[in-house]
Amino acid sequence: MIRHIFTVGGLTLVSRVTGFLRDVMLAAILGAGPVADAFFVALRLPNHFRAIFAEGAFNAAFIPAYARVREQSGADPARL
Numbered sequence: 001m002i003r004h005i006f007t008v009g010g011l012t013l014v015s016r017v018t019g020f021l022r023d024v025m026l027a028a029i030l031g032a033g034p035v036a037d038a039f040f041v042a043l044r045l046p047n048h049f050r051a052i053f054a055e056g057a058f059n060a061a062f063i064p065a066y067a068r069v070r071e072q073s074g075a076d077p078a079r080l
Contacts, residue, residue: 026039
């Protein structure tokens with residue numbers, strides 16, 4: 001159990017450090033200005049899709065609705 005705790009903690013630390021290095025490199029390359037602003041605005045849309053589909057919000061909304069349709073109408077209307 002302790003080994004798993006250190007594994008998760010270590011990988012989280014590596015993730016944070018690499019994220020910090022990414023931000024430092026972006027700041028060094030893009031600086032603060034309209035190019036950096038355009039870059040970060042362009043990243044927002046894909047990040048929203050990732051948040052919706054990969055982090056469970058879509059599943060939390062879809063699964064109950066799908067189960068309700070399947071229960072009320074049967075398997076054929078619930079086919080995708």
